[in-house]
Amino acid sequence: MEQSKREIIVSGIRPTGNLHLGNYYGALGKFVKIQDQHDCNFFIADLHALTTASDPNALHANVKGVLAEYLAAGIDPEKATIFVQSDVPEISEMYLLLNMHVGIGELMRTAAFKDKARKALGITAPTSGDDDEAFEHEIIGASTNKRVNAGLLTYPTLMAVDILIQKATKVPVGKDQLQHLELTRRFARRFNSFYGVDLFPEPSDFDFGGAPVKVPGLDGSGKMGKSEGNCIYLIDDPKVLRKKVMRATTDEGPKVPNSPMSEPVANLFTLLELTSAPDVVEHFRNAYADCSIRYGDLKKQLAEDILAVTTPIRERIQDILANEDYLRRVVRDGAERARARAAATLAEVRQIMGIRPL
Numbered sequence: 001m002e003q004s005k006r007e008i009i010v011s012g013i014r015p016t017g018n019l020h021l022g023n024y025y026g027a028l029g030k031f032v033k034i035q036d037q038h039d040c041n042f043f044i045a046d047l048h049a050l051t052t053a054s055d056p057n058a059l060h061a062n063v064k065g066v067l068a069e070y071l072a073a074g075i076d077p078e079k080a081t082i083f084v085q086s087d088v089p090e091i092s093e094m095y096l097l098l099n100m101h102v103g104i105g106e107l108m109r110t111a112a113f114k115d116k117a118r119k120a121l122g123i124t125a126p127t128s129g130d131d132d133e134a135f136e137h138e139i140i141g142a143s144t145n146k147r148v149n150a151g152l153l154t155y156p157t158l159m160a161v162d163i164l165i166q167k168a169t170k171v172p173v174g175k176d177q178l179q180h181l182e183l184t185r186r187f188a189r190r191f192n193s194f195y196g197v198d199l200f201p202e203p204s205d206f207d208f209g210g211a212p213v214k215v216p217g218l219d220g221s222g223k224m225g226k227s228e229g230n231c232i233y234l235i236d237d238p239k240v241l242r243k244k245v246m247r248a249t250t251d252e253g254p255k256v257p258n259s260p261m262s263e264p265v266a267n268l269f270t271l272l273e274l275t276s277a278p279d280v281v282e283h284f285r286n287a288y289a290d291c292s293i294r295y296g297d298l299k300k301q302l303a304e305d306i307l308a309v310t311t312p313i314r315e316r317i318q319d320i321l322a323n324e325d326y327l328r329r330v331v332r333d334g335a336e337r338a339r340a341r342a343a344a345t346l347a348e349v350r351q352i353m354g355i356r357p358l
């Protein structure tokens with residue numbers, strides 16, 4: 001009874017590298033908190049990773065790595081369904097079917113697609129306006145032998161299927177994924193109205209309450225991101241981590257009391273606020289305000305406080321990675337649960353679309 005009333009949540013992560021503090025505070029840590037009260041489905045989006053991956057061995061290792069990191073951060077396979085996307089072949093089949101209701105125009109206008117297509121072609125975004133015509137010309141490949149793979153274009157279809165095949169109603173995603181979620185809603189509405197059915201609920205962004213956590217990188221500006229090269233990884237060993245923090249960008253220091261903070265220094269304080277005790281944060285704020293601050297001291301403290309968070313996680317990651325049987329058992333059970341619901345939805349979709357047994 002209780003079980004079936006819980007809200008269905010789906011969230012995927014592309015296995016393209018190790019998880020960092022931004023992933024932890026922005027997503028993982030929050031997932032851990034909601035897994036008791038909701039029907040949570042967390043998966044490793046290896047098929048999505050294929051749209052940009054080039055090294056099969058690295059992809060395989062990353063699937064395992066991210067899985068271990070999820071478990072080490074506290075995602076509990078007894079509470080949440082945790083699986084690998086490609087272990088649920090129903091997703092691939094429904095992806096083919098849903099593509100029949102998706103327009104290439106709407107896919108081409110997606111911001112993430114444009115961004116990745118430009119990267120694949122090695123061209124930079126136009127500085128003024130959006131030169132769609134020239135861009136489309138490039139994508140078609142009239143003037144280059146570089147290719148934008150079709151999987152990149154249909155990425156949003158696959159993501160919509162991940163969500164709709166579980167009939168999820170809430171999807172925790174970052175800001176950069178909101179457009180994909182909007183497309184998912186549109187595809188759900190379109191399918192329902194085209195066939196005159198009420199099959200798919202329209203999913204919305206999961207609201208964790210409060211302001212979204214922004215985790216800055218160590219390079220002075222912007223957020224932590226693996227392509228930015230400014231990350232603290234959950235698996236960084238203490239030596240590496242301390243070195244990274246000590247090298248973080250700062251400025252020359254405040255010259256007059258109560259100076260405004262430059263972005264690099266404000267970023268260090270943001271990290272401090274995430275990981276340190278309130279009195280520690282206050283101590284350094286006061287030191288900044290009266291110009292007595294030494295950034296070296298702040299960084300030393302920050303590194304130790306981050307280590308207090310990451311060390312137990314890193315140790316668990318290592319234990320879990322060493323236990324292949326456990327990892328296999330987790331994804332086998334997860335896939336079984338995910339497939340049960342996926343197969344039921346796929347059967348409905350096939351029937352509705354007219355793909356029926358003779």
Ligand code: TRP
Binds near residue numbers: 180
């Ligand atoms: N596109 C998401 C990202 O890059 C990953 C993802 C794939 C996802 N399928 C999903 C997220 C379904 C939420 C729901 O972050």
